[in-house]
Amino acid sequence: MRKIDNDIIHEKLLDKKPLWAYDEKYDYAEWKDRIGKKYIELLGLDVIAENACPIKVEIEEVVETEEYTRYRYVFESEYDCPVPCYLLIPRTQKEKYPVCICLQGHTSGFHISIGKEIYDGDAKFLETSTFALDAVKNGYAALAVEQRGMGERTTLLQSRGRTMSCGCLFTAMTALLSGRTLIGERVWDVSKAIDSLEYFKDKLDLDDISVTGNSGGGTATYYSACYDKRIKVAVPSCAVCTYRDSIGDMWHCTCNYVPQIGRYIDMGELATLIAPRKLVVCHGEIDPIFPLSGTKKVYSVIEKIYEKENAADNCKLVVYPDKPHYFDKHVVFAELTKARNA
Secondary structure (H helix, E strand, O other): OOOOOOOHHHHHHHHOOOOOOOOOOOOHHHHHHHHHHHHHHHHOHHHHHOOEOOOOOEEEEEEEOOOEEEEEEEEEEEOOEEEEEEEEEEOOOOOOEEEEEEEOOOOOOHHHHHOOOOOOOHHHHHOOOOHHHHHHHOOOEEEEEOOOOOHHHOOOHHHHOOOOOOOOHHHHHHHHHOOOOHHHHHHHHHHHHHHHHHHHOOOEEEEEEEEEEEOHHHHHHHHHHHHOOOEEEEEEEOOOOOOOOOOOOOOOOHHHOOOOHHHHOOHHHHHHHOOOOEEEEEEEOOOOOOOHHHHHHHHHHHHHHHHHOOOHHHEEEEEEOOOOOOOOHHHHHHHHHHHHHO
16 A cells, blocks of 8 residues: 655645745845735734734833842733733943843743743753843843743633643634734734833833844744844844754744745745844754754855845854754853944
């Protein structure tokens, strides 16, 4: 009997060159504009915008430490959608601080960024993922945003009778029913979080905004920089890779998938929406779920795009030697600061 492997058809389709893959033959300005419009459509950002609401910041807690003042606040990024944030502002008497937006991947929530241990298993994340504390140590005001489908924004399984294999699956799938994507919603939230910083504008330099994160947080970093031009430097870690070599080759969380995107472009082409702003792609040499070989393929396209933008020095690939799916805080913040100051 014939052996059946139903995944072969999808693998062969993903092996095809995307319809709008980067090519010197294109009119670059027209190609860039076309990708920008398709990006909005595919992520559902135009649909999300239909439910936009005014930004109102509600301070829930203020904590003073020797190193920083920490604000916990909530705002609605769209009607019926509260977004909890932690903002840490250093106490070093600068007039205004540059801002680093910190995005967790699939940890137990954004409390990891500020070094809080709440749940069993948090200790392992605290070793490498205290992004906001690390940003403060490097002179930044740090904004930790709880992403949809993570931490406090995970679907309420027990109270609403829903079960699933991972916390953001239900959120991701129901977003699709409404013409949205979960990554689009996360991108929207990051953009609206930048809006919310107006409340603190006396203490922050809102012309100097960077964003970083690892894994799912790295994906949101990259996609957010594509959408919001106020982000001056983006440092995604362990996330930028071909769709074929990563989410098309092994099981990944549903929040990574954007319907039809692989038909038109790969992740490298999206860099045209970031260039000529600063982009540092960080990656573990032995990352098993976003293989470095796929990252290098994507980066070869990113390089061409930045050359086209006359900004070849504004992009960089940094590899953590002998590291797996990992966030090297020393490398990330050194590279982020270097890119800002270049």
